[in-house]
Amino acid sequence: ESILKEMLTKQIADKLLRDPITTQGEMKTAVILQLDICNFTDMSQSTSPMKLAKFVHEMFAFFDQLVVEHNLLKIDTIGDAYIVAGWLEEGSDVQSKRRTRGICLKLLTCAREMIGKFARCRKSSAWPCSCRIGMTVGKVAAGVLGRKQTRLHLLGEAMREVSVLEQRGSAGSVHASGSFMHAAG
Numbered sequence: 310e311s312i313l314k315e316m317l318t319k320q321i322a323d324k325l326l327r328d329p330i331t332t333q334g335e336m337k338t339a340v341i342l343q344l345d346i347c348n349f350t351d352m353s354q355s356t357s358p359m360k361l362a363k364f365v366h367e368m369f370a371f372f373d374q375l376v377v378e379h380n381l382l383k384i385d386t387i388g389d390a391y392i393v394a395g396w397l398e399e400g401s402d403v404q405s406k407r408r409t410r411g412i413c414l415k416l417l418t419c420a421r422e423m424i425g426k427f428a429r430c431r432k433s434s435a436w437p438c439s440c441r442i443g444m445t446v447g448k449v450a451a452g453v454l455g456r457k458q459t460r461l462h463l464l465g466e467a468m469r470e471v472s473v474l475e476q477r478g479s480a481g482s483v484h485a486s487g488s489f490m491h492a493a494g
Contacts, residue, residue: 335450335451335452336449336450337396337448337451338396338399338447338448338449339397339451339467340394340397340412340413340444340445340492341393341394341445341446341447341449341463341471342419342420342443343390343391343392343442343443343471343472343474343475344372344390344440344441344442345475346365346368346389346390347440348437348438349389351437352364352437352438364430364438365389368391368427368430372391372426375423379395379416379419380395380415381393381394381412381415381416381419382395382461384463385460385462390475393416394463395412395413395416396412397412397492406494410493413446413493417444417483420442420444420483423440424481424482424483427439427481428481439480439481440481441480441482441484442475442478442482442484443473443475443476444483444484444489445470445485445489446467446486446489447466447467447488448465448467449463449465449468450463450464471486
């Protein structure tokens with residue numbers, strides 16, 4: 310039960326514990342961060358697989374700790390990409406806007422610390438490592454897909470947008486959408 314609640318949102322984990330067949334998603338507004346390790350393919354061709362795996366593990370373990378510290382949700386790692394989200398509440402009142410701004414600032418803090426980790430790595434080793442980060446706010450369908458290796462998936466235009474932002478970004482920087490900038494206030 311505790312592992313399930315660590316991997317999913319509390320609401321979805323509780324739903325799965327009550328009815329293991331239920332995998333329906335729900336629409337959510339999320340702030341999404343996607344990080345990609347720059348030059349990963351080149352690094353993989355010039356480095357032993359074990360050394361590369363150790364490097365990626367150390368980076369992702371550091372990012373995992375940031376996610377926990379900032380009460381965010383690790384969504385996925387796909388190869389050398391790392392995806393994090395925070396849920397936004399619907400509403401236009403002052404409290405909702407304040408909470409939205411707070412979640413955006415948490416993700417910005419994570420992004421800054423992630424970029425800093427790569428900078429420290431470059432200084433302390435011969436690794437030519439850097440990262441690109443994309444960030445956006447948008448609607449996603451959040452749910453568990455399939456029955457094996459249960460984990461939360463996010464689907465929707467916001468996921469495509471964050472991927473494009475990350476890909477078009479520069480090494481060592483954050484490329485944020487207009488919707489993110491507006492939400493961050």
